[in-house]
């Protein structure tokens with residue numbers, strides 16, 4: 748079947764089987780920033796934005812995305828550079844698996860909630876798991892990124 752959608756602001760018509768998940772569709776089309784982790788809607792590494800909202804691409808059928816707008820980090824280069832700069836400054840760098848999904852979630856937060864508290868930040872990123880940190884530096888870096896780029 749054909750699905751008409753927009754990926755990173757570019758309209759596309761994609762061939763998809765009824766059972767294809769967006770994660771597989773994106774990686775098949777070389778959006779390789781979108782990672783596969785648990786494949787069970789539990790880790791957040793496959794997060795993309797659908798109509799601006801963070802969504803687990805491993806749990807969304809491509810066939811249901813007619814006319815939707817998909818964003819991966821490839822489509823947010825300017826914002827991603829600012830985001831990573833703040834993470835580097837705060838010593839909060841994360842691995843290549845969890846970072847893309849977290850970055851997209853934080854960009855969505857920036858566009859959704861004005862002046863979020865640290866609790867708002869923690870709640871917004873709750874679906875983006877990292878097995879290796881305590882999130883303290885990450886929350887500090889996110890707060891600085893939001894304060895200095897909003």
Ligand code: FES
Nearest residue numbers: 784786789791805
């Ligand atoms: S791979 Fe999608 S939530 Fe883990």
Ligand code: FES
Nearest residue numbers: 842845877878879
């Ligand atoms: S730094 Fe990526 S999972 Fe912890």
